[in-house]
Amino acid sequence: xxxxxxxxxxxxxxxxxxxxxxxxxxxxxxxxxxxxxxxxxxxxxxxxxxxxxxxxxxxxxxxxxxxxxxxxxxxxxxxxxxxxxxxxxxxxxxxxxxxxxxxxxxxxxxxxxxxxxxxxxxxxxxxxxxxxxxxxxxxxxxxxxxxxxxxxxxxxxxxxxxxxxxxxxxxxxxxxxxxxxxxx
Numbered sequence: 422x423x424x425x426x427x428x429x430x431x432x433x434x435x436x437x438x439x440x441x442x443x444x445x446x447x448x449x450x451x452x453x454x455x456x457x458x459x460x461x462x463x464x465x466x467x468x469x470x471x472x473x474x475x476x477x478x479x480x481x482x483x484x485x486x487x488x489x490x491x492x493x494x495x496x497x498x499x500x501x502x503x504x505x506x507x508x509x510x511x512x513x514x515x516x517x518x519x520x521x522x523x524x525x526x527x528x529x530x531x532x533x534x535x536x537x538x539x540x541x542x543x544x545x546x547x548x549x550x551x552x553x554x555x556x557x558x559x560x561x562x563x564x565x566x567x568x569x570x571x572x573x574x575x576x577x578x579x580x581x582x583x584x585x586x587x588x589x590x591x592x593x594x595x596x597x598x599x600x601x602x603x604x605x
Contacts, residue, residue: 450519450527451549457512458548465509466551470536479536480505481551484558488565491572499566506559516556528557 430438458466469481484502489495506513516524531539531554539547 454549454552527553
């Protein structure tokens with residue numbers, strides 16, 4: 422580079438440029454996630470962070486809870502969480518244009534930080550992080566719901582097969598007698 426007389430900028434200038442580009446991309450990502458949110462929807466996102474009743478947990482903490490073992494009770498709780506997210510009527514497809522890894526990274530931030538920490542984020546970052554979390558948790562809960570329903574249906578089928586075998590064994594001798602009588 423010296424031979425071609427190219428002057429490199431100082432290291433701080435390169436760092437400053439990199440940080441500026443990173444900040445611009447991050448802001449663009451945030452805006453993409455919150456695009457089309459009404460003031461009412463923004464208030465709904467903010468309400469996720471606060472405890473609505475004394476002695477209870479915030480809605481965000483409730484949504485973060487793991488689904489638990491496969492049971493009908495846990496399946497209903499999982500469906501309640503999915504219905505809650507649907508009732509928010511947020512544009513969950515805003516994340517389609519964002520790279521999946523970046524969206525996942527933001528969703529992990531939303532699940533890792535406490536509600537108090539999230540409430541201290543600036544508005545755009547807070548809403549974008551909550552949107553990324555909701556997009557991710559909605560897909561996760563849907564997958565878990567399908568998995569649980571498959572397991573529950575499998576259990577029902579096993580019980581039904583056992584019941585049919587039991588009924589058939591009880592009826593086998595009388596049916597065989599009738600069959601033998603018909604043969605004669």
